[in-house]
Amino acid sequence: MEEAVFSGLAPDGGLYVPVAHPDLRATMAGWDDKTPFLEVATTATRALLGPDFCGCDAADVAGRAFGFTPVLRPLEDGLFVLELFHGPSCAFKDFGASFLAAVMDAYCARRARTATVLVATSGDTGSAVAQAFRGRSSVRVVILYPSGRVSDLQEKQLTTVGGNVCALEVAGSFDDCQRMAKQAFLDGELVRELGLTSANSINVGRFLPQSFYYLWCWAALGGGRHRARSAATLFTVPSGNLGNLASGLYAWRWGMDVAGFLAATNANDVLPEYLSSGTFRPRASVRTLSNAMDVGDPSNMERITELFRAEPGEVEIVLSGQAVSDAQTIEGMRDAYRRFGYVMDPHTAVGYVAERAQRERAGRPRSGPVVLLGTAHPAKFEETVRDALGFAPALPPQLQEAARGRKVAVGVEPTREALKAFLTSDLDRICPYQKALV
Numbered sequence: 205m206e207e208a209v210f211s212g213l214a215p216d217g218g219l220y221v222p223v224a225h226p227d228l229r230a231t232m233a234g235w236d237d238k239t240p241f242l243e244v245a246t247t248a249t250r251a252l253l254g255p256d257f258c259g260c261d262a263a264d265v266a267g268r269a270f271g272f273t274p275v276l277r278p279l280e281d282g283l284f285v286l287e288l289f290h291g292p293s294c295a296f297k298d299f300g301a302s303f304l305a306a307v308m309d310a311y312c313a314r315r316a317r318t319a320t321v322l323v324a325t326s327g328d329t330g331s332a333v334a335q336a337f338r339g340r341s342s343v344r345v346v347i348l349y350p351s352g353r354v355s356d357l358q359e360k361q362l363t364t365v366g367g368n369v370c371a372l373e374v375a376g377s378f379d380d381c382q383r384m385a386k387q388a389f390l391d392g393e394l395v396r397e398l399g400l401t402s403a404n405s406i407n408v409g410r411f412l413p414q415s416f417y418y419l420w421c422w423a424a425l426g427g428g429r430h431r432a433r434s435a436a437t438l439f440t441v442p443s444g445n446l447g448n449l450a451s452g453l454y455a456w457r458w459g460m461d462v463a464g465f466l467a468a469t470n471a472n473d474v475l476p477e478y479l480s481s482g483t484f485r486p487r488a489s490v491r492t493l494s495n496a497m498d499v500g501d502p503s504n505m506e507r508i509t510e511l512f513r514a515e516p517g518e519v520e521i522v523l524s525g526q527a528v529s530d531a532q533t534i535e536g537m538r539d540a541y542r543r544f545g546y547v548m549d550p551h552t553a554v555g556y557v558a559e560r561a562q563r564e565r566a567g568r569p570r571s572g573p574v575v576l577l578g579t580a581h582p583a584k585f586e587e588t589v590r591d592a593l594g595f596a597p598a599l600p601p602q603l604q605e606a607a608r609g610r611k612v613a614v615g616v617e618p619t620r621e622a623l624k625a626f627l628t629s630d631l632d633r634i635c636p637y638q639k640a641l642v
């Protein structure tokens with residue numbers, strides 16, 4: 205686990221996957237709608253990582269990671285939004301980033317070492333990681349983001365933290381950023397000298413904790429007490445790099461009995477295409493309104509195929525896909541507001557539209573609870589909400605603070621050499637550790 209948290213990619217350039225799948229069924233039988241999120245997180249951490257996974261206490265790590273919880277909000281009978289945007293950056297990636305930061309902090313303290321986290325972001329990852337690691341003494345963060353492809357507010361969230369967090373504005377796409385990060389992780393010298401480590405959704409320390417809210421939601425819908433109800437649940441997952449989806453599928457593998465998962469994408473539809481044609485065709489990403497899902501070559505695809513390697517037939521039973529256009533997304537935001545008075549961000553709306561489309565095509569009503577993963581606060585996408593609904597959502601306090609800050613970013617070309625030059629000659633000056641380790 206320690207090696208997988210710090211090195212991000214396996215030595216062969218592939219992704220680490222958990223080797224053994226624990227069976228959580230006995231533990232989960234005791235959960236119901238009264239079970240607090242922190243208890244689910246703590247119990248799952250112990251079961252997944254072992255009681256002594258970092259020489260520190262699971263309850264302590266979970267407690268320091270999660271100063272916020274998911275909220276399950278009913279829209280109508282049988283339809284819920286699992287709001288995952290009440291953390292420091294107002295998106296679901298706060299769950300993974302905060303847990304990873306707490307774990308790395310515990311490791312670094314025990315080892316008296318330092319680390320440099322390198323992260324490529326299409327928007328929300330970077331802000332979650334920046335907030336989660338902000339001000340920590342032995343870890344610093346370098347964020348690569350595609351110039352002009354994130355919203356103004358997202359950019360502010362990435363570029364106003366300062367201190368041990370620095371932002372590189374890359375003249376390219378998210379796929380360029382991701383490639384540059386991967387190349388840096390394969391550069392042994394850089395990894396050694398900087399203690400380079402990843403925080404992308406490819407990092408196990410980040411995507412394991414994303415399973416905690418699926419498990420908690422399963423409990424909140426009935427859990428061990430009303431098992432049949434929980435087991436009929438469909439999770440609708442707005443998907444891009446497929447990290448969130450992979451986390452849900454892991455929870456299922458560990459014994460979370462549900463009806464299935466609907467992977468909802470925007471026009472970047474490699475997964476729905478794969479599920480219907482059997483061919484995986486990665487390609488350049490296209491820009492959409494749900495820009496955190498603009499991924500043309502999702503890195504967690506490998507994990508998902510691995511999960512089904514033993515029983516390929518299971519894919520069709522638990523996983524379906526649906527792509528949604530920008531026009532449908534806007535229409536979905538309007539429809540949700542009209543019917544429920546609920547303001548959705550464009551990513552959550554992709555899930556809403558996808559589920560409706562799938563149900564209409566099947567010509568059947570819902571057969572169990574439908575949970576739409578609410579992946580971002582609508583105020584993060586003010587412009588789109590304004591275009592769709594005619595008003596701007598109120599900014600939560602976390603976003604007000606970012607909006608007031610001043611952007612500081614370093615421009616770089618989308619090449620391996622440009623990143624290496626920055627890391628080896630400018631990093632220490634621009635992005636110092638906050639305190640020397642004693």
Ligand SMILES: *Cc1c(COP(=O)(O)O)cnc(C)c1O
Nearest residue numbers: 328444445446447448496579580
């Ligand atoms: C990252 C993100 C997604 C996509 O999640 P993946 O794990 O990359 O599939 C969806 N919605 C929002 C708001 C995001 O930030």
